Amino acid sequence: MHKVFLVIQREYLARVKKKSFLIATILTPLIFPAILAVFVWIAVEEKENQSLRVIEVVDETGLFFMESSEQYAFSSSSKTLEEAKALVLEGKRYGALYLPKMELSSPQGIQFYGIENPSTALIGYLEAALKRKVEDLRLYANGIDPAVLKEIRTQVKIQSLTLGEAGEEVITDATVNYALGFLAGILIYLFIFIYGNQIMQGVIEEKSTRIVEILVSSLRPFQLMMGKIVGIGAVGLTQFLIWVFLVGTLSTIVVGVLGMQMPQQQAMEMANPELMAATSEAGDLGGILHVIESIDFVRLIVAFIFYFLGGYLLYGALFAAVGAAVDAPSDAQQFMFPITIPLLVGYMSLFVFVLQDPYSSVSFWLSIVPLTSPIAMMGRISYGVPFWELALSMGLLMLGFLGTTWMASKVYRIGILMHGTKPTYRTLLKWIRTNH
Amino acid sequence: MLEIHKLNKSYGSHCALSELDLRVQEGEIFGLLGPNGAGKTTLIRIINQIIEQDSGEVRMDGVLLSGASIRKIGYLPEERGLYKKMSVWDQLIYFSRIKGLTALEAKQRVNYWLERFEIASWKGKKIEDLSKGMAQKIQFIATVIHQPRLLILDEPFSGFDPVNAALLKTEIINLKKEGTTILLSTHRMESVELLCDQVAMIHKSKKLLDGSILDIKSRFRPAQIRVTLELGNTALPNQWEVESTEKNRVSLLLPLQGQSPNQLLRELMSFGEILAFQEVFPSMEEIFIQQVNSSVDA
Structure with a gap:
């Protein structure tokens, strides 16, 4: 046992001590908040420094009065379209909005002229403002006061609750569950892929340099393989925990400092106040917090770590076997297929099935079968999964892990000593069947 | 020290x-x-317990091989490599710990060997920053770091540059003096003739012959005699094979045809001044080929 520990220690330290590990670990979580911060900063800067853009309105209906905003001022000086275009070309106007004579029931032929291609934000803003005007006008035409209508408009919001076995009510929110399932599923997928590949590279390195011959003269191949898998897994776990810590801290800081002045949000509110009102009410921070509070985080985290490690160990053994079977990374491709496919199936079905309907039978089976369960079950778990399903899935994952490790160790112990011949699936099968 | 009995593997x-x-x-x-x-x-892999024999046994000091034997064996595989990204120090410590040394022992042994090869300044260097010759030294240290009683070297001189090969040879002799038993495997038979006390020849899974080199060679006479003569006036018999001639100095390779060396010597004296007279054995390679052919005939 103590030799396995030596292997684990070497695999761990050899990676953690590398500069690239330090850089990747610290920079990766910085990237997202940094990008966010840069965008927010650019947007804020732009908004503050922007000169007012004047738009000439050529209104042939005489019905529209455009209200100016912080960024855009509207001038309505009864110019013809040609005069307005000339002003734009001279640079005296940012653009010209042309409103031809039209039926209010089907407003058509509205055009915007500018030297630059106008931003979608501007077009959206104009469209929203015109839509409101047209609607108001049509309401008046039908004898309805828009103010009355606004008052009548009602927001309906359904609060969803799940009933526990003992009848306890828990407030849920599909958005929060979706986000959690999405995040957990993707993390597990990435983790298995990135660190599984490291296992494979490591095995190939030891095989191609023949270090493995010295090592297996001192300890059993199985010990060597498990030491490598566990050691690299520990590196991944370390990296993950540092990320959680860094992302948590940084996001809090960034959101805390800049979150109050998010310009996009304001723009959206201006463009579509009603929609904004609806979502902001549903997405009310207190409400989300309430939902988050109701989620059993201990269960979630325990399950996450279990599937995180279980999935990694299950696939890690397969990656090790592939590394042992080939002489160089470029030869590994042919054996990667049976590893990549179930992982990709798990990943794709996370979006296609699991997060869409976590209780469908497809989702159920995906979260039970060991090869896909680490990803699929994490997608389901925040929605609430019956205990027996969880127990079955976890039990099968452990069996699956034992199975792949058994198979892999057979391929591994023969493969690491084979050089020069390219094995086929048939030779691998023969190796698995060999006793010794 | 090492006994191998009726070993089979397929x-x-x-x-x-x-x-x-x-x-x-x-x-x-x-x-x-x-x-x-x-x-x-x-x-070699069976002795190192990397693979298992189908039948037969291997004993070390009279005891069947077990996990405890690992500490007693040092192994330099035919093709070599080290962890490229690992420092010399970490690497040597790792290999010694894997072989079963305690942390303290490992440190002492690594320091000892780095001093012995006068390369203590390489400690912190990564293998990828070393030249091939430097890496070979580290590889050798890694093999002997745990003071094995049995050292197994597979094709030890292939891949070493001449300077390191000479150093290796010296170290092998030093280790022998210190009491280490050394098992040397090679297909280049001439490279070990002078080094080995005993040899065994293996061909197609079977042992052809074994014994001390001198034994084998004397068993495989007819030996020949290499003679250098300063010619007098008498002409040499035609059937004598002249290897080289330099002025009136000739070198001959003569078979002993039922004569004793002294009889030949006497005969030669009549042809001129004898400058050298030496028995020449067939090389191990020649013996090997001869043996393979005779086993095919049989």
């Missing part, structure tokens, strides 16, 4: 070792000779 239908018997004495250098594919590496 891979599928291919037989790698059959009924192999070997006996290596304590403190000697034992040469395992044979062409590629003869079964040398399979035998």
